[in-house]
Structures are given as C-alpha cells and as structure tokens.
Amino acid sequence: MTESRAQWKSKMGFILAASGSAIGLGNIVMFSSNAYRFGGGAFYLPYFIALFLVGMPVMVAEFGLGASTRKSFPLAMRVAGGRAGEFAGWFAILNAGFITMYYITILGWVAGMAWGALTTDVTASFGASAKPPFFDSFKMTYGPFFGVVLVWILNLLIVSRGTKSIEPVVKVFLPLMWLAMIVLVFVGMSLPGGFEGVKVLFTPQPEVLGDLSVWQGALSQMFFSLSLGFGVMTAYASYLPKDSDLTHNAVTTSLLNCGFEWIAGVAVFSILFSFAIAPSSSTIAMMFYVVPAGIAAMPFAAKAFAIGFFLLLLVAGLTSSISLLEALVAAGQDKFRLPRWRTLAIFGTVGVIGSLVFALPAAALPGLPLGLWLLDLTDHWAFGYGLLIVGLVECIVIGWVVGSGRIRDFVNANSRFRLGVWFDLLLRFVIPGLLLMILISAVSQGEAGGLYGTKTDFSKTEGILGSFLRVSPWVVFLVWMLGGGGLAWWLSGRRGVEEGLPDLEAPLPSGPGVRSAGEGTAGEVDS
Numbered sequence: 001m002t003e004s005r006a007q008w009k010s011k012m013g014f015i016l017a018a019s020g021s022a023i024g025l026g027n028i029v030m031f032s033s034n035a036y037r038f039g040g041g042a043f044y045l046p047y048f049i050a051l052f053l054v055g056m057p058v059m060v061a062e063f064g065l066g067a068s069t070r071k072s073f074p075l076a077m078r079v080a081g082g083r084a085g086e087f088a089g090w091f092a093i094l095n096a097g098f099i100t101m102y103y104i105t106i107l108g109w110v111a112g113m114a115w116g117a118l119t120t121d122v123t124a125s126f127g128a129s130a131k132p133p134f135f136d137s138f139k140m141t142y143g144p145f146f147g148v149v150l151v152w153i154l155n156l157l158i159v160s161r162g163t164k165s166i167e168p169v170v171k172v173f174l175p176l177m178w179l180a181m182i183v184l185v186f187v188g189m190s191l192p193g194g195f196e197g198v199k200v201l202f203t204p205q206p207e208v209l210g211d212l213s214v215w216q217g218a219l220s221q222m223f224f225s226l227s228l229g230f231g232v233m234t235a236y237a238s239y240l241p242k243d244s245d246l247t248h249n250a251v252t253t254s255l256l257n258c259g260f261e262w263i264a265g266v267a268v269f270s271i272l273f274s275f276a277i278a279p280s281s282s283t284i285a286m287m288f289y290v291v292p293a294g295i296a297a298m299p300f301a302a303k304a305f306a307i308g309f310f311l312l313l314l315v316a317g318l319t320s321s322i323s324l325l326e327a328l329v330a331a332g333q334d335k336f337r338l339p340r341w342r343t344l345a346i347f348g349t350v351g352v353i354g355s356l357v358f359a360l361p362a363a364a365l366p367g368l369p370l371g372l373w374l375l376d377l378t379d380h381w382a383f384g385y386g387l388l389i390v391g392l393v394e395c396i397v398i399g400w401v402v403g404s405g406r407i408r409d410f411v412n413a414n415s416r417f418r419l420g421v422w423f424d425l426l427l428r429f430v431i432p433g434l435l436l437m438i439l440i441s442a443v444s445q446g447e448a449g450g451l452y453g454t455k456t457d458f459s460k461t462e463g464i465l466g467s468f469l470r471v472s473p474w475v476v477f478l479v480w481m482l483g484g485g486g487l488a489w490w491l492s493g494r495r496g497v498e499e500g501l502p503d504l505e506a507p508l509p510s511g512p513g514v515r516s517a518g519e520g521t522a523g524e525v526d527s
C-alpha cells in the first residue's frame, strides 16, 4: 500500500509557507532587541556565521529528512535513527508544543494591541508617558482570553485542510507582510533623525564578541528565526515532491527570512531613534511598550500606523504559528493514524488551555505576575536550551546515525548546487561542537536567551512563595526533562501504531556504510 500524502500545489506555495513559518515575531522584534543587546553591528559577525555555517545546512538537512521519508519529524527521525531518533523527534515536538502555546498567547496580546490601537487614542494610551501603558491595563482584563481564543480559532481554521488550506492563505499573507514592512522602512527613514538609528544598528561594538552569550544569542536567534529544531521544516518538506531542489529551497527560504529581519531592524531602529526612544533587550518589552511608544510619537497617522503594525505582527505570527500547529498535528496523525479533525480537536483543546494559562492569571491574580512568570520560565528552558538540545541531537542523528553523506546524496540528486564533503563536516563536527559549547556555557552561567529576554526577579518575594519561586527554574527544568523526556520515550516505544503505517520504502539512496533495512530503518518501523 502506498500512502497518498498531501502535496504543495507549487514550489512557490512551499517557499511562501516555509518563509512564512520563518518570518514572525522573531524577525520583527526579537532581531532588533538582540541586535541592540548584543552590540549593534558587531552582532552581524556571529549572526552570519550562525546563518551560513549552522542555519542553512541544518535547514537543508531538515528538508532532506522530510522530503526523503515523507514523514513528519518523529517518524522521519525513526526512519533515520531507530527508536532513539524517534525519541528525540518527540522531545522536539513536545518542546515545540510548549512554544506554540506561549507563541499564541503572545499573538493573543498582539490582537489585543491591534484592538487597542483601533479603539483608543493611541497618542495617549501607547505613548511613553501613558500611566499605565495600554498593555498593562489590557493584561489585567479578560481581553487576553478573547485574543487567545480568536488566534487559536484562526490557526485551527487555516490548518484544517493541511496544505490545501495553508497554501492559499500564505499566498495572500506573505506579499502583504513584505509590502507593509517596506512601507514602514520608508516611513522610518524619512523621519527626522531616523537615519541615526540605522547607524546604531550597523555600528559595531567589537568588544562584545568575546562574550559567549552573544554567540549563544546569535545561534538561538537563528534556530528560532529559521524555525529549526521544531520539526516544522521537516513536516513542510514532507509534502514536497521527492525530486525538489532542496538546496535551492533552503537558501531561498533563509535569505527571505533574513532579508525580512534586516529591513525590519531598519524600520524599528529608525522609528525609535527618531523619537529618542531607547530600544529594549527584551522582545516582549520591545513589542508591547517600546515600539508602541515610538509609533505614538509619530507626527501624523499614528493611529493608522499602530493598527497596521500590530496587524502586521499578527499576520506574520499567524503564518508562523500555523506551521507549528501543522508540525504537531502531522506528527500525531502520522503516528496514530487518526483523522485530521480529531487530531486537530485534541491539539486545539490542549493548546487553548495551555495558552490561557500563560495569558490569564495576570487578570485572575493581579498581585502575582503568574502568566508572565510562567512564560518567562518556559521561554528560558524550551527556547533557550530546548532548541539547542534538539538541534544537537538532530545533527548527531543525521550526521552520525543516518550518515550525512546519505542525506547529501539524496539532496544532490535533484539540486543544481551540489553539496560537498564540507556539508558532512559541518553536520558531524562543526555544528554539534558549536552547539555543545554554547549549551555548556549557557548552563554554567544559568543564562539562556529567549523571546522574553529578561528574568523575573523574585528576590524580594517573601515567605514560602518566594522560596518556591526562586527554586522554580530548577523545578521546571526537572519536570520538563523528566516529564517531557518520559513522555517522548513512551511515545517512541508505542508499537502497534507503526503496524498500520504504509510501507516506508528505503527512503534514502544507499551508499557506503548504509544500514540495511530492518536495522533501524524502514524495516524497524514496519515491524
């Protein structure tokens, strides 16, 4: 029995969907806050190294894994690396699940800001001197509840029919996003003093390069921004025809993503500097306080810009969150052979509850910033460490277990640009080495960059609650490692489901040193 798997209608559809996944909150605000925090122009050195040496090769590998096996991440990893591979695949999916929940919470807040821009006097409510700033008062209401539910409904609708419903949406959204960003750049650059901001963005402060956290920041920025380490690119590539030019697709997707964040950096820096507003090193602060204050200071059409900016964030975020949801749903569907609507209902229910937990308590318990605290912690572990861990394991499985040579042969068979042995060296030695170094340094310093970018300070919270909050990062870490790891292990060991799987024909062209079928490849999955 051969499986009929959904397919993108066109190469353009795939590129738009993959670049839509990549372009999101990470590009519009996180890049600017990271560039500000990590030394302006100097950040570009680690950034480009991360792009060319890590981002692009890992993307080629993730595409290769998906297109060759035509499976979503956990099962593709099973085909590639046996049970250990599938275990790592599920761990990535669980990690992605957490990130999806809080990514959607943030999008719910973004929707609230768009609503605020529409219904309030932006100059007053978004301005630097607003007391309280609009976001603070909004968080205390039940508005985030509606925002989160709305964004979840949109996500579920857009992924309801898989590629069939995703493709038409990205075809409209992506051109709109580019257009809006280009308008913002022109407006920012035409503001008096706007160009000064751009200079700050590009002026190097070389002294930061000795700081490992800058390198870690660049690597996590790259993984997050290019949507790597989530299983997303593998799921999207599993809907490609096998003869696609994957290298070309990966280069195009990464350059579109990075191009978007460079021009977003120009827009954000020019607008802020024009009004003498300092950027922030926290993405959340940048998104909800700093950029709104910059827009509120605009001499003309502040309201229209505020609405436009938050709608742009919402649309960009949606094209990212749908890819996360698709990766999760495809993983569940491939493994358990459930109908799509049922998988969507399960993920939707768990997801809405999770996103609400991140969003609501600020309103329910005004004294305790529980929602933000949880978001901060999850961000710290799932984003700061989780992505790097998944990236590391992924490179080991692809580089050493499958053999990067096999992925390279598969990719080269249909690509105009041929990957050389350097690809193997990168995947087997350079990237895992870099990731391991950065991970060790992050763990030893207790510092991991994340979307949140700051750590909630509980040093002044008294009593038992204070003590708990202070040790909580470690409690969360243990729960995450043991709970997430245990669940991933259990999922990877579930038999019976694989029996229903169609034949996973030997997915990769064979080459020297290839494991034979039945030895952790197709045979093992089928048996």
Ligand code: PFF
Residues within 6 Å of the ligand: 021, 022, 023, 024, 025, 026, 027, 224, 225, 226, 227, 228, 230, 232, 320, 321, 323, 324
């Ligand atoms: N790349 C998205 C951004 O920059 O905002 C975030 C993201 C989307 C990460 C999808 C991972 C993912 F699978």
